[in-house]
Amino acid sequence: MIRQTIVVASLVTLALSGTADARGAGAASRVANANRAALREPARAGFVQAVQVYPYSEGALYRLFAAPERVTDIALQPGEAITSVAAGDTARWTVGDTTSGSGSGKRVHILVKPYASGLTTNLVIATDRRVYRLQLESTGRTAMAALSWTYPQDEMLALQRQREADAAAAPVAGGLAVDRLRFDYRISGDKPAWRPTRAFDDGRQTFIEFPPGIAVGEAPPLFVLGQDGQAELVNYRMSGRHYVVDRLFGAAELRLGGKRQSVVRITSQASRRRETGHE
Numbered sequence: 001m002i003r004q005t006i007v008v009a010s011l012v013t014l015a016l017s018g019t020a021d022a023r024g025a026g027a028a029s030r031v032a033n034a035n036r037a038a039l040r041e042p043a044r045a046g047f048v049q050a051v052q053v054y055p056y057s058e059g060a061l062y063r064l065f066a067a068p069e070r071v072t073d074i075a076l077q078p079g080e081a082i083t084s085v086a087a088g089d090t091a092r093w094t095v096g097d098t099t100s101g102s103g104s105g106k107r108v109h110i111l112v113k114p115y116a117s118g119l120t121t122n123l124v125i126a127t128d129r130r131v132y133r134l135q136l137e138s139t140g141r142t143a144m145a146a147l148s149w150t151y152p153q154d155e156m157l158a159l160q161r162q163r164e165a166d167a168a169a170a171p172v173a174g175g176l177a178v179d180r181l182r183f184d185y186r187i188s189g190d191k192p193a194w195r196p197t198r199a200f201d202d203g204r205q206t207f208i209e210f211p212p213g214i215a216v217g218e219a220p221p222l223f224v225l226g227q228d229g230q231a232e233l234v235n236y237r238m239s240g241r242h243y244v245v246d247r248l249f250g251a252a253e254l255r256l257g258g259k260r261q262s263v264v265r266i267t268s269q270a271s272r273r274r275e276t277g278h279e
Contacts, residue, residue, distance in 0.1 A: 039063060039135060042144065050145035051075075055152055062134045064123075066114050067143035074110040074125070074134070075148040081128045082108055089121035093136065114138035184269040189253075192262040194220060199266050201248055208243040208254075208266065215241060220256035220264075224249045231255075 039061045042052045054062050066072045076082075078101065087095050094113045101107050110125055117140040125132040132149075185199035194217055199208045208222070222243060223231035231253060236245040245252075254264045 035061060042147075052144055052147040054147065054149050056130070056132075056149040058130070060133070062132065062147070064112070064134050064136050064147060065142055065144050066112055066136060066138050067141055068114055068116055068138065070143040071111050071113050072144050073146035074112065074132075075146060076108045076110070076125070076127060076132075077129065077149070077151060078105050078107045080108060082110075083126040083128060084124075085110060085126075086124045087112075087121055087136075088123075089119065092116065092119055093121055095123065112136060182270060186267045186269055187264060188267070189264040190262040192220075192256065192264070193217065194254075194256070195264050196254070196266065201268075204246075204248070206245040206248055208245070210241045210243075212241060218256065220254040220262070223253050223255060225251040225253060 038059060040054055040057075041063050042065070046053050054060075064072060064074070082097065085095060085097065087093055092115045094111075094115070096111045098109050098111065099106055100109060108127075110123075112123065114136070117138050119136075119138040121136050123132075123134040123136055125134070180202050181200050182203070183198065183200040185201075187196055187199065194210055194214050196208050196210050199206065201207065210219075219238065222234055222236055222245070224234040225231055234245060234247070234249070234252070236243045238244075249268065251265060251267045254266070256262050
């Protein structure tokens with residue numbers, strides 16, 4: 001009876017062990033597949049002279065080929081500062097750093113060199129802007145002289161900021177007579193991110209000025225309030241970060257949202273004074 005119990009226990013242990021091994025093999029396979037999919041290899045179109053230029057993407061792995069007695073230069077973005085550098089194999093790889101340039105053009109260079117061919121390891125470079133993850137491989141002769149990155153996301157943000165600046169600097173409308181502008185409008189109600197900074201008119205058109213972020217966010221529709229307090233849509237157009245309304249109004253509302261709607265009211269103080277007979 002004791003022997004049977006031991007045999008059964010042994011079989012259960014083997015079964016559980018086999019299940020755990022299968023789970024581990026499956027997980028390891030998924031990790032390997034993910035790493036292969038994330039790996040970026042040197043491409044002919046990516047070389048600028050002897051420098052391989054990779055487009056930076058968060059989470060990607062970048063291949064670096066090195067060779068004994070040759071130093072490969074990893075050039076970071078100008079102005080970027082190192083937080084830490086870690087290599088998987090520090091016994092058979094030399095990793096150092098230096099800088100070039102000065103001021104805003106100062107640039108960090110990570111220098112790597114293997115002691116022998118046929119070695120593989122990884123390198124992680126953390127900076128104040130991002131993290132670089134590299135797969136290092138040493139060959140008998142072939143070594144990359146240098147590698148660096150382009151930064152598509154940074155470039156898109158720079159273009160977006162430039163467009164916003166250009167839009168903010170653009171004139172609201174042509175032919176505006178400065179001496180006829182009236183700024184006596186009151187803005188009240190909720191305080192969403194898009195809340196206007198001011199409103200004014202030139203006796204013919206009304207202009208509603210928004211913060212710069214209106215260029216990238218959702219713009220609220222404008223409703224003019226009639227004498228009975230009922231809201232009605234009005235024709236207007238966007239010019240830079242201004243709404244241009246081809247009429248004057250006593251009161252209007254900007255509304256955005258579903259159940260928890262944000263409402264901002266714009267009231268002409270001059271119109272209110274006329275209604276109360278205080279003008």
